[in-house]
Amino acid sequence: MSEKALMKGNEAIAEAAIRCGCRHYFGYPITPQTEIAAYMAKRMPKIGGTFLQAESEIAAINMVYGCASTGRRAMTSSSSPGVSLKAEGMSYLAGADLPALIVNVQRGGPGLGGIQPSQSDYFFMTRGPGHGDFHIIVLAPATVQEMADLTRLAFELGEKYRMPAMLLADGTMGQMMEPVVLPEEQTDPAEVMKGKPWAVTGTGMKRPHNIINSLYLKPDELEKTNIERFKRYEQLERDETRWEEYLMDDAEICVVSTGITARVSKNAIAECRRRGIKVGMIRPITLFPFPKAPLAKAAEKVKCFITVELNMGQMSEDVELAVRCSKPVAMCNRVGGMIPSTDEVVAAIEKEAK
Amino acid sequence: MTYETVMAGFGGQGLLFSGKVLAYAGLLEGRELSWLPSYGPEMRGGTCNCSVIISDEPVGSPIIAHPNVLMVMNEPSLDKFEDAVAPGGTIFVDSSLIARKVRRADVDVVYIPATQMATEMEAASLANMIMLGAIVEKLGCVKSETMLDALKHTISARKANLLDLNLKAVEAGRRFMADSAASPA
Structure with missing residues (x-):
């Protein structure tokens, strides 16, 4: 077993994501989750990754959309008001059946609300955070250890079921420090791109184009995608409820x-x-x-x-x-x-x- | 034994850091622990506190309603937390910064002129470490050696040159406590 570290919940998410092979973080600062961005800003350049502070939350989630299209492990993080801004992007990710990690370290609302802990985005996240008929995987950590462990689970389930996954924490979980054993396993960022025949990585003139899209103008086709998606949700509920x-x-x-x-x-x-x-x-x-x-x-x-x-x-x-x-x-x-x-x-x- | 410690004062006094050193010492000893800061628009000069729980049992909530150890470094913090302290608990007061006495009769009180002592050591910003040294000496919530170890691990690279001074401040707090125990006022 690896050694115990003393970390904030937010930092544990960031370090766990890196160990899961995530090399692309796009975000915009907001209390009480800014330590995630700060940690990524410090670490990503040293390991050949990308930390990008976008001009807004909307830009950040759309960068995640683009990056996830290539089969890479991509993530963003924010807190309640910022996550509202990501709603459109989450709907597009779901519509395009893309895995990605979105972290929401909740604060009080509605509106700008406050910056102290909250769980008031429960409906917003569990009912389908955006327009259209869809869900995302939602995981709720209660220890700093789970902040790390569920980060890996979010990436893995998201890829298995081809859907966005969220860590839904409250401000306390983000801010508190506790002993945490980080995953020893270091996932190779190139390894996670394998087994994703849908990813847009260049055809090399050897296969037809992959197209990532959420636009279906023929209603019968769009209906089929919705029904197929809900079959996956059924399987998710059967096999992955924790x-x-x-x-x-x-x-x-x-x-x-x-x-x-x-x-x-x-x-x-x-x-x-x-x-x-x-x-x-x-x-x-x-x-x-x-x-x-x-x-x-x-x-x-x-x-x-x-x-x-x-x-x-x-x-x-x-x-x-x-x-x-x-x-x-x-x-x-x-x-x-x-x-x-x-x-x-x-x-x-x-x-x-x- | 479960030590539920609240450290409170002004932002900039190093309260979150002294809490982190204490928590890290708990980690080195393989104890159960949690560290929770107050967070908010609290810059240097505003009020600030952190809660550290060190226990032999798994920690449930990291929120402390009734601390059995209170370290206060300004008067508003003493006003805020004095009544919450568990009966039989211990309050450590930086008496250079807090003029008034503790009103409670059912708690143990230690007055330490920590800021004055730190200033005399030409390390005015290390009153927090003097307070921490006194707490550990009096309560034995972690071993002194572990705490010195913890300090070496937690001090930031930017302030590594201040390690010796930090260690000295902890030592001064311990000595103050040991001396006052030998000759109670």
Whole structure:
């Protein structure tokens, strides 16, 4: 095992991406994710890669679109208001069936909002972040280790299913430092271009042109692409859904939370267990695909769910859908950059335990 | 034992850095830990703090509601965090910068004229390291040797020439603490 490093979540994403063979980063600074860009600016020139600070977020995502067309591992990162600007580009990437990594280290909104942590882009990211009928893979890290590990997963799943993948973190995850074991494996940037017969890399006059495009003027053809894409989403849900279960064996109450609020919830659950309340947690790691099956299974034995989120209850709707409203779903939320304290989550759990 | 430390003061006093040194010492000792900065439009002169948890158990939330160690380097920070400190916790006060006394009676308090000591060492910006030296000497949250090691690892290349002075500042804080323990006021 390689040595543990002490890094910020944002830095762990950047270093992990480099080790995954990503040599092309396009971005535009915005708090609280700027360390990703700063890290890339420092490292990319030394390893023959490209760091480019674009003139805007829109330019950056379209550079990713162009770079991803060649089969290279390309990425961009931003925070909530900047990700709004990338919506058009994400739709085009999805329409052209291209893999790419987009990082969203969320801050409070709407509008310019604030710069403190938030999970308020949940709907925006999981429903299809742009026009048209599509999804992207959405991964929600809750430790600095996962910031690194899920970066690799995002690249790999994106390529396997030919779709953009997002790391959806909150500001706390980006800013905090924790010990992290970085992947020892160094993926060769040339290696990741193999096995991509669709990539535009020059025909060498030996094969027909590859065309990367999202324009289909014949409705029957466009319909086919949409239906084929949703078949991939089905397979993604079947094979790639990930979640963590914590003290669920005897749980009567199930907390559902991601990112920083899942960590606050762990403290609260430990305290509630000391007080004799049987409470556990299901922590979704993939938000699209959402872990519906384990929640439906939990609904058979728990008496209620509590979602703990940094938004007004966006994920709670997915929990209600997953359990078909068979059990009540209570909420414990803070918004605008505020984070619920352990005591607040304990109180929410105790209220449901009565 | 879990040490939940909040370090608070003005931006530019090196609070995030002293927190990083402490966290890195935890890393070198193979402990569980987290480091979380306040972040915002906080430039030099604004308020600033960081939270460091060092534990033998896995760290859940990195957010500290009730620190059992508080290091304060300006009065607004003492005002802000004094009531939050867990009963039985320890507050380390830079008494060169904070005129008032701690009002709580259920906590241990250490007054260190850190900024004055640093100025006398011609290293005015290293009061943070004096404070850190005192904390480690008093609480033993990490071993002193590990912390010196951590300092060597975390100091930026740009400031490598200041390593010796940093080590001296830590040492001065430790000595201050050891001396006051030998002859309590």
